[in-house]
Amino acid sequence: xxxxxxxxxxxxxxxxxxxxxxxxxxxxxxxxxxxxxxxxxxxxxxxxxxxxxxxxxxxxxxxxxxxxxxxxxxxxxxxxxxxxxxxxxxxxxxxxxxxxxxxxxxxxxxxxxxxxxxxxxxxxxxxxxxxxxxxxxxxxxxxxxxxxxxxxxxxxxxxxxxxxxxxxxxxxxxxxxxxxxxxxxxxxxxxxxxxxxxxxxxxxxxxxxxxxxxxxxxxxxxxxxxxxxxxxxxxxxxxxxxxxxxxxxxxxxxxxxxxxxxxxxxxxxxxxxxxxxxxxxxxxxxxxxxxxxxxxxxxxxxxxxxxxxxxxxxxxxxxxxxxxxxxxxxxxxxxxxxxxxxxxxxxxxxxxxxxxxxxxxxxxxxxxxxxxxxxxxxxxxxxxxxxxxxxxxxxxxxxxxxxxxxxxxxxx
Amino acid sequence: xxxxxxxxxxxxxxxxxxxxxxxxxxxxxxxxxxxxxxxxxxxxxxxxxxxxxxxxxxxxxxxxxxxxxxxxxxxxxxxxxxxxxxxxxxxxxxxxxxxxxxxxxxxxxxxxxxxxxxxxxxxxxxxxxxxxxxxxxxxxxxxxxxxxxxxxxxxxxxxxxxxxxxxxxxxxxxxxxxxxxxxxxxxxxxxxxxxxxxxxxxxxxxxxxxxxxxxxxxxxxxxxxxxxxxxxxxxxxxxxxxxxxxxxxxxxxxxxxxxxxxxxxxxxxxxxxxxxxxxxxxxxxxxxxx
Numbered sequence: 001x002x003x004x005x006x007x008x009x010x011x012x013x014x015x016x017x018x019x020x021x022x023x024x025x026x027x028x029x030x031x032x033x034x035x036x037x038x039x040x041x042x043x044x045x046x047x048x049x050x051x052x053x054x055x056x057x058x059x060x061x062x063x064x065x066x067x068x069x070x071x072x073x074x075x076x077x078x079x080x081x082x083x084x085x086x087x088x089x090x091x092x093x094x095x096x097x098x099x100x101x102x103x104x105x106x107x108x109x110x111x112x113x114x115x116x117x118x119x120x121x122x123x124x125x126x127x128x129x130x131x132x133x134x135x136x137x138x139x140x141x142x143x144x145x146x147x148x149x150x151x152x153x154x155x156x157x158x159x160x161x162x163x164x165x166x167x168x169x170x171x172x173x174x175x176x177x178x179x180x181x182x183x184x185x186x187x188x189x190x191x192x193x194x195x196x197x198x199x200x201x202x203x204x205x206x207x208x209x210x211x212x213x214x215x216x217x218x219x220x221x222x223x224x225x226x227x228x229x230x231x232x233x234x235x236x237x238x239x240x241x242x243x244x245x246x247x248x249x250x251x252x253x254x255x256x257x258x259x260x261x262x263x264x265x266x267x268x269x270x271x272x273x274x275x276x277x278x279x280x281x282x283x284x285x286x287x288x289x290x291x292x293x294x295x296x297x298x299x300x301x302x303x304x305x306x307x308x309x310x311x312x313x314x315x316x317x318x319x320x321x322x323x324x325x326x327x328x329x330x331x332x333x334x335x336x337x338x339x340x341x342x343x344x345x346x347x348x349x350x351x352x353x354x355x356x357x358x359x360x361x362x363x364x365x366x367x368x369x370x371x372x373x374x375x376x377x378x379x380x381x382x383x384x385x386x387x388x389x390x391x392x393x394x395x396x397x398x399x400x401x402x403x404x405x406x407x408x409x410x411x412x
Numbered sequence: 413x414x415x416x417x418x419x420x421x422x423x424x425x426x427x428x429x430x431x432x433x434x435x436x437x438x439x440x441x442x443x444x445x446x447x448x449x450x451x452x453x454x455x456x457x458x459x460x461x462x463x464x465x466x467x468x469x470x471x472x473x474x475x476x477x478x479x480x481x482x483x484x485x486x487x488x489x490x491x492x493x494x495x496x497x498x499x500x501x502x503x504x505x506x507x508x509x510x511x512x513x514x515x516x517x518x519x520x521x522x523x524x525x526x527x528x529x530x531x532x533x534x535x536x537x538x539x540x541x542x543x544x545x546x547x548x549x550x551x552x553x554x555x556x557x558x559x560x561x562x563x564x565x566x567x568x569x570x571x572x573x574x575x576x577x578x579x580x581x582x583x584x585x586x587x588x589x590x591x592x593x594x595x596x597x598x599x600x601x602x603x604x605x606x607x608x609x610x611x612x613x614x615x616x617x618x619x620x621x622x623x624x625x626x627x628x629x630x631x632x633x634x635x636x637x638x639x640x641x642x643x644x645x646x647x648x649x650x651x652x653x654x655x656x657x658x659x660x661x662x663x664x665x666x667x668x669x670x671x672x673x674x675x676x677x678x679x680x681x682x683x684x685x686x687x688x689x690x691x692x693x694x695x696x697x698x699x700x701x702x
Binding site: 035036037038040041044169195196197198200201202203204205206207209210213225226229230233234237238239256259260262 | 415418419422425426429521524528529530531533541548550619622623624625626627629633634665666667668669672674676677
């Protein structure tokens with residue numbers, strides 16, 4: 001029995017993530033995501049964005065003279081583990097704010113989010129959070145209904161009117177299907193086949209055959225990198241049809257997916273939509289710091305959104321001259337939304353705030369303009385991989401165009 | 413090309429992967445009489461050992477062999493250092509099962525600590541699809557089927573033609589009688605774990621080749637399907653596991669082609685339940701073993 005307990009304890013020790021000690025001159029940020037479990041790439045990817053922001057902010061002198069630091073907590077992709085993990089982080093580490101979680105957990109966290117007095121900047125796209133009324137809830141990732149609309153918009157404007165769906169059954173993908181279908185079919189598209197893929201299976205060949213037999217012009221998909229690696233290697237084995245376009249989402253906008261697909265498959269007819277502003281000065285600033293911290297210019301999934309979350313919160317603390325959530329929380333909209341002088345980095349924002357100038361932070365993942373429910377809206381870029389694993393933007397969908405395309409009634 | 417025939421061909425590949433792993437699991441249960449929930453993680457360990465060898469320039473098949481040998485030794489050591497201590501104390505079965513779950517977690521998190529959670533893949537030539545009769549298979553998939561056939565032939569020869577194999581079968585049928593007949597059950601158990609570990613290591617590499625990318629969770633995703641294979645074939649019956657793998661492998665692929673793919677695994681278990689209702693002892697009969 002003792003040895004059995006020792007085995008479990010030893011296993012837990014391996015699973016623990018390192019916490020950075022917070023002193024009186026530091027502000028602690030909580031990073032809450034999947035560090036173990038089937039989506040265990042999400043937590044480290046989000047942390048890369050947070051770490052980038054922390055480095056850039058500390059280099060600019062920190063917030064109110066204090067340096068930022070961060071701690072991580074693992075939700076294990078399971079609400080049963082997530083709820084105690086978040087409570088422990090809040091009570092032990094006392095973060096000024098929390099970045100995360102993702103779609104697989106966020107709906108289960110709604111009660112905690114509603115009772116929270118610490119800003120929680122969620123990173124998933126579940127439509128159930130589109131109209132949540134919780135003062136400390138924020139989201140720097142777009143809702144799935146916007147993502148779905150953007151995908152449908154791009155497909156329709158490319159005249160791909162015959163589509164297949166190849167989404168996984170994971171929570172994040174499942175909530176994306178309905179708004180995509182609604183927007184697509186409302187504007188003349190037809191979904192000829194839907195294949196629901198169980199993530200992380202060893203084979204999808206039969207499903208691929210069915211998809212190819214339906215002869216779609218475009219295949220909408222959202223798959224985690226593991227599933228995408230298996231799926232697309234089998235698509236290549238079965239003969240990649242150059243007439244069929246494959247349109248993915250923000251999940252595929254990641255170095256993890258490129259690695260999983262390999263350069264040969266990644267550079268064929270694969271495109272992805274993602275809420276980001278490649279042309280923004282914020283993106284250039286982000287890329288420099290991301291490369292310094294993570295030694296690559298290719299952002300990991302959710303890194304831009306995590307980065308923006310930290311920058312906005314830091315600017316709000318700077319503007320409020322307080323790290324207390326109850327004080328700086330109401331400054332989040334003040335620093336992120338117009339009117340105000342556009343700023344694209346924490347350093348710029350801090351300098352203007354010091355002069356008493358109202359700012360409007362515009363970020364990497366979006367303009368970070370929060371609506372009354374503390375959600376952000378597009379725009380969306382459309383991307384392809386290059387042979388060396390970078391992304392190149394091939395199209396842009398403005399927030400206004402996407403909003404016109406959005407079909408109401410698909411929000412659950 | 414008929415979708416049905418293509419699906420059957422893919423099913424043979426899935427069956428091959430399941431057979432290598434399922435035979436090992438069934439063999440281990442037959443001799444030791446407890447389920448090892450860490451078995452999937454043994455396979456994952458094999459996949460990562462092959463990754464290290466492959467990254468050092470070794471051919472994937474040589475790497476596979478190394479993985480099999482290393483996991484074989486690891487498997488035997490875990491039995492000696494962990495499982496045997498509980499068995500000797502005659503602990504309740506549920507405690508032993510929890511111990512295997514603990515071993516599973518240790519392996520999984522150790523691999524994650526060492527290699528990280530990111531996706532890995534082997535350096536192998538992009539497979540070329542080939543039309544073989546009604547089937548469309550790549551060179552890699554044909555190799556997987558070939559490896560499975562080799563493993564099954566090897567297990568068959570061991571069980572039918574060697575003293576060790578016959579001793580394993582005797583222990584599987586009646587351990588007390590086997591011991592009373594002079595069989596060194598401790599040595600046979602050790603050898604069983606070696607063979608089981610070897611098969612698990614090979615299975616892990618083959619599974620990783622089949623999925624193209626893998627993480628420390630590779631084997632744990634596969635474990636439930638393996639249990640279906642073993643139970644369907646008759647618990648503790650390696651030949652039954654071979655047949656169970658064929659049934660489950662082909663059924664899941666064909667089902668995925670004609671029914672909503674989300675229900676693929678559910679259909680595999682439904683088939684298992686229906687067959688067990690008709691033949692509760694499994695496809696191959698098993699006397700008196702739980």
